[in-house]
Amino acid sequence: xxxxxxxxxxxxxxxxxxxxxxxxxxxxxxxxxxxxxxxxxxxxxxxxxxxxxxxxxxxxxxxxxxxxxxxxxxxxxxxxxxxxxxxxxxxxxxxxxxxxxxxxxxxxxxxxxxxxxxxxxxxxxxxxxxxxxxxxxxxxxxxxxxxxxxxxxxxxxxxxxxxxxxxxxxxxxxxxxxxxxxxxxxxxxxxxxx
Numbered sequence: 001x002x003x004x005x006x007x008x009x010x011x012x013x014x015x016x017x018x019x020x021x022x023x024x025x026x027x028x029x030x031x032x033x034x035x036x037x038x039x040x041x042x043x044x045x046x047x048x049x050x051x052x053x054x055x056x057x058x059x060x061x062x063x064x065x066x067x068x069x070x071x072x073x074x075x076x077x078x079x080x081x082x083x084x085x086x087x088x089x090x091x092x093x094x095x096x097x098x099x100x101x102x103x104x105x106x107x108x109x110x111x112x113x114x115x116x117x118x119x120x121x122x123x124x125x126x127x128x129x130x131x132x133x134x135x136x137x138x139x140x141x142x143x144x145x146x147x148x149x150x151x152x153x154x155x156x157x158x159x160x161x162x163x164x165x166x167x168x169x170x171x172x173x174x175x176x177x178x179x180x181x182x183x184x185x186x187x188x189x190x191x192x193x194x
Contacts, residue, residue, distance in 0.1 A: 007116060010034040013038045015042065026042075027061075033070070037107055064103070064189050067096035068182060075178035090169025093185040094129055097166050100189035101132045108139075129167045136192050155191050162188045 003008070005193075007152050010031060024031065025047075035042045046060040062067060074085055087097035104122055109119045126132045130144030137143070137150045151159045162184035165174045174181065 006030045007034045008108075010038055010040055014038075017041070032060070033106065036112070037103070038120070046094060061090065063099040064096050064193070067092045067099060068186050071096070071182045071185070072179070075182055078113065086093075086174045087170060087172050089181060090165055090174045093162065093181060094166040094170055096127065096185055096189050097163070097192065098111065098132050100193045101136045104193050108160050129163070133192065151188075155188060158184045158193065159188045 006028075013024065014035075016022055026032075028181040032044045034183075044060045046058045048056045048058065050056055058066075064156065067183060071089045072151045074080075074088050074092065078084065080088070105123060106119055109122075110116060122135070123132075126135055127142045130147050131141035133151075134141045135149060148160055148163065149165055161176075162181065165176065165181050166185060167175065169181075
């Protein structure tokens, strides 16, 4: 489906769902994203197949919250070494920040009338976390080098700590307290989305 038509499909399904039950199965994240962005009434479930073909349903309303919940769970586990946990938790934190930035940029740009496909293309071009956060803070991914200073100015050192850990920690560089990292990331993600 043409990416620009996903929003129209979401609105149509919401209208039909006013007096009918509508069930949609999809591997495409664009429809749930459009439903969240448009604040349409819906319950979104993620279906996963686990070991021995056990099917698990998880409510999936917010990708940022899902990544942070996974990071919190991983930070508490004792089944992996500290080094492995720090890489995985930092990776989830990075995913949470990227999801928050994508949500903010979609809302801002699509709300201003930019075509959905153009917004998605620009988000795909922002490959580095500095670029993605630069889009939110400066409306330009080329200002990635100024991200740390702007984060410190607007949100304080804890935001810088979360950003740096998410950026570098997935490569094994994070050495701090994992639960603190997750909470600092949660605050930064909320700030970037608002």
